[in-house]
Amino acid sequence: MQHHPQGARKSHSRRLLLTEIRRTGPVARIDLASRTGISRASVTTITADLLHEGLIEEVARKDPTPEQTRGRPRVDLKLRGAAHLVAGLKIANRAVSVALVDFEGALLGQREAPLPRPVNDARNLAEQLGQILDQALDGIGRTRGDLSAIGIGISGIVDAHRGFVYWSPSLVSRNLPFGQILTETLGKPVYLDNDTNLVALAEQSFGLGRGIDDFIVVTIESGVGMGIVLNGHLYRGTRGCGAEFGHTKVHLDGALCRCGQRGCLEAYVADYALLREAAISEPDQHPRPDEQRIEALLRAARNGQPTASSIVARAGRMFSMGLANLVNIFDPQLIILSGERMQLDHLYASEVIAAMRSSIVQIDKPPPEVMIHKWGDLMWAKGAAAFALGGVIETAIANGKPT
Amino acid sequence: MQHHPQGARKSHSRRLLLTEIRRTGPVARIDLASRTGISRASVTTITADLLHEGLIEEVARKDPTPEQTRGRPRVDLKLRGAAHLVAGLKIANRAVSVALVDFEGALLGQREAPLPRPVNDARNLAEQLGQILDQALDGIGRTRGDLSAIGIGISGIVDAHRGFVYWSPSLVSRNLPFGQILTETLGKPVYLDNDTNLVALAEQSFGLGRGIDDFIVVTIESGVGMGIVLNGHLYRGTRGCGAEFGHTKVHLDGALCRCGQRGCLEAYVADYALLREAAISEPDQHPRPDEQRIEALLRAARNGQPTASSIVARAGRMFSMGLANLVNIFDPQLIILSGERMQLDHLYASEVIAAMRSSIVQIDKPPPEVMIHKWGDLMWAKGAAAFALGGVIETAIANGKPT
DNA sequence: AGAATTAATTTGTAAATCAAATTAAATATC
DNA sequence: GATATTTAATTTGATTTACAAATTAATTCT
The missing domain is CATH 3.30.420.40 (ATPase, nucleotide binding domain)
Incomplete structure (x- = not known):
């Protein structure tokens, strides 16, 4: 309700149609009409504009809908890549x-x-x-x-x-x-x-969040980050420092974090957090790269080595607790755990998800889905x-x- | 983008004006025009409708703006209570x-x-x-x-x-x-x-949240609750069980909560949490009502009695930690601490707020304001x-x- | 080939909105 | 006290936007 460029209202239907086409991919005009509530007549005229401007294009219908076998076939519209x-x-x-x-x-x-x-x-x-x-x-x-x-x-x-x-x-x-x-x-x-x-x-545009209005993405890299989508829009906070999941506190006066504070989630699940615990019992003196040390630690944990298991298990439990807090606060439809590092499987483990599920407020409706999405830097x-x-x-x- | 009653677009300007009048209280047409971006002509016609329907009414301008001393005086509009x-x-x-x-x-x-x-x-x-x-x-x-x-x-x-x-x-x-x-x-x-x-x-309609788009209300009663306003709208989550601040976990396998889980914030700051700790060192055997016991505990803490101080101090620190987590996640403009119970001063204490401030991500911009609003059941x-x-x-x- | 069916477009109309002109209600000036 | 000036609000006429209904288009069914 602040500043209003003159064409704000004018383009209302235009925005609705363009975003719907973007969201739904190839879609016929008649479906656009029913989904947006705009009349078929207006859909025709507005999409004609968009076509003329080169923002969208017609494509042959791929899936000849089972039910819709007679009558004039629908023509799908989609964004025009070359635009x-x-x-x-x-x-x-x-x-x-x-x-x-x-x-x-x-x-x-x-x-x-x-x-x-x-x-x-x-x-x-x-x-x-x-x-x-x-x-x-x-x-x-x-x-x-x-x-x-x-x-x-x-x-x-x-x-x-x-x-x-x-x-x-x-x-x-x-x-x-x-x-x-x-x-x-x-x-x-x-x-x-x-x-x-x-x-x-x-995730919202290309990934698992398509068509979902309320979801949270937790990124696991060397640190732990978060992105929040509410009502179909990214929520950024008022100063730009929201969604700092990695620095939410999970223990009063807990482990020291890189940020200088104590008890941050990151100080329990990040690489450096695991390594500083592992260092105590590490046999060899000659320094190895962190990557290798982490891998050795996780391998030892999988093999049941007690110290390693304890270190990794605690990280997982702290992580579940952090996730549960997000669910208790946001009650989202979906949580996406996103990271590119395959070796972090211990945080994606089913026990971690299960622990989260048992730490949220219990109601007679299924808890939010948790999906794991591993992808690269690209x-x-x-x-x-x-x-x-x-x-x-x-x-x-x-x-x-x-x- | 789901169902669309036929009159959705028709009433766009109407909604804008009515909500602006509601938000701003008495306001002149010309200001409505500049604030909403609607032309003065349309403001006249639409407000005429609203007047005719009895939803709003004209009132004499109270504050004859210092600058606006000449010319036709503005006439303020406001909601009509009797409507x-x-x-x-x-x-x-x-x-x-x-x-x-x-x-x-x-x-x-x-x-x-x-x-x-x-x-x-x-x-x-x-x-x-x-x-x-x-x-x-x-x-x-x-x-x-x-x-x-x-x-x-x-x-x-x-x-x-x-x-x-x-x-x-x-x-x-x-x-x-x-x-x-x-x-x-x-x-x-x-x-x-x-x-x-x-x-x-x-708070948004009548209280400290008027005109603020992103704020959080934390209610302190026997339990701890929360309400979240984002982008000017109450956020409720997708299943109805969001904003469960009292059951966010602040300690892994921590104190037992009424909900059956462990480590909930409530299990550290609620009445029963304080009382069960106090019970250990309470001298008298004959049972007193909880109200009195709480009061005695808080009095003892103020007087520097070590056990009582320790109990109350921990509650305060846990509470700061929970608040800090909210700030790290939402980065709101304002946090309102709202409760009617005067005796809970220890949670409103300046040390608690200060501890919260030192537990959030530090940037070169002031942290969110914290306001305390004590009010009754009404x-x-x-x-x-x-x-x-x-x-x-x-x-x-x-x-x-x-x- | 013609009937039936469904999608998309065209046509004519209603409404919403705006820019510009006009009127209204006050103060300032002489 | 009459007139000019100033600003708010309204009216006027035109434009844009969107729609319902009628029409046309492109199919399959018989």
Whole structure:
């Protein structure tokens, strides 16, 4: 109820139809009418506009519905991929992933390139991103000029609305208008957000969250993150530091966390948390890389070695407790556990889910479903692309000008 | 995006204006236009309708704005109280409170009556409520026929959308369509919800949450409850058992809770939690009422008695931890601590708030404000009335028929 | 080939909304 | 005290938006 661009009401039906087409994939006009409540006449005229502007296109109906065998066949509509090209970038610790995605959400190209240094000056990082982006574009024979927008995910604390970064492990300085810097440097509109929020967007656009209005995505990497989708929209909090699942407290004056506080969930389930416990009983003195140590620990736990089992079991129980708290607070339809690291199976284990189920308020209705979605770094980048796509669609709705 | 009554779009501007008038109190047409983005012409025609239907009325401008000293003076509009009468009922353990509220939200009458038994059969309880309601109406010379709707708050687990009660301490049976039963018995549309949700609505409509889009209300009674307002709307979860703050876990395998599980926040801060710890060192054998025992405990703690201090201090620290978790998850603008029991000062103490502040993710922006709002049982009933009012406004927007 | 069926479009109409012009109600100025 | 000035609210006329009903299109069934 704040500022109102003149065309806000005008485009109401347009928005409804475009988002419905986006959500439902190929869909016939008559179904659009019944689902949105807009009359068939209006659906015809508005979709005609969208077709003319090149935002959508007609496709032959794939599934000739069993019941609908007679009469004029339906013609499906879907987003027209070629209408726009967007890029999604994920800034990781020592690498950057790029996903090039068309208006339909199809992956046209990708690239992963190393970041020489994990922490960078803002302007410098922006320029490196530009180079990697151009290489990715090169790979599919396109240029930066072809892009409609760029979405970027970065870890840390970000106010996505303003593109403001309070703090990020990837940047030397705090409190930067990094979104603005990126827009200037890259020459295209940049949508910047915290990376875990973008995973939630990716699940909503391309993944297990499609068509679900209230769900939570928990990401398990070296830390523990969360994205919250309520009423079909990503909830970001008011300052940009919500959804900090990893730093919710699960023990009063508990284990020391990287953030300096005590009792954070992360301080019980993250790699470093497991390793510092394991260190006590580790036989060998010569240092091994953390990856190997974690793997050895988990292997020992699976083999029933008591100390290792105890360490891993506690992590799992703390994690269940954290999940149960989310359910007790949000009562979502679905929880998606998302991570790319296969070795973290102990957190995805059925005992962990079962423990969560027994720690929530019990009612005579099934508890929220829990789904596990393992995917690679690329999907973070696709999430960033989904964010950019959202922005592009907004402007497409507002403008109503041909492409 | 589910079902679409034919008049959904028609009433778009109507809704916008009516809700803006409700939110802003007396407001001039020209301000309505600038705030909603609707043209002055349309504001005139739509408000003329609303005036004609008796939903709003003109009032002389109270504050002759310093700057606006020349020209035709503005005429303020506000909701017309007489347009509708609603009742709000709060079902407590051994009592029922009734608030009679007009369309503007003004309290016209109230009543509190004892409930002979705390747990009742649904139909029986509905009839008792009807009697108490009629007595309250009698007190202001009105009858049940004058009511437009009734809002009712009950503790337990409620799916407000369907008016379905999974479980309530006030009812003998589980899984009842209690809302339906009430509508039938009372002969007026009943809006039924969990009582803590209604406190949040009360804060939003009449209290500290006015004009705030994202806030959380934590209620401290014998248990600990929560209401969540996000994007200006009460968030209820998908099954009706969200916002169970009292049963979020703050300790793995911790203290035993009334709900049968372990480690619930409630099991550390509720009356019974304090008393069972105090019992160990209580000198006297002859049983005293719980109220007195709690008071004695808190007095002893204030006087520095070590055991009592330790008990009360731990409750406070656990509570801070729970609050910090809410902030880390929601990042709200405001947290309202709401309760009527003055003796619970230890939970409102500045050390508790400070401990919460130091347990949240730190960024270079001030943490959410914490406000303390002590109020009586009547405000629960007013919250129920606010819920009913919301329903009445919805139908008023949809119908567009004179009163 | 014609009837039946269902989807999509066209046509004419009702409504919602707006920009611009006009009127209303006050103060300021001479 | 009459007139100019200022600002709010309304009226007017036009435009846009959306719809119901009628029509056309593209099928299958008989």
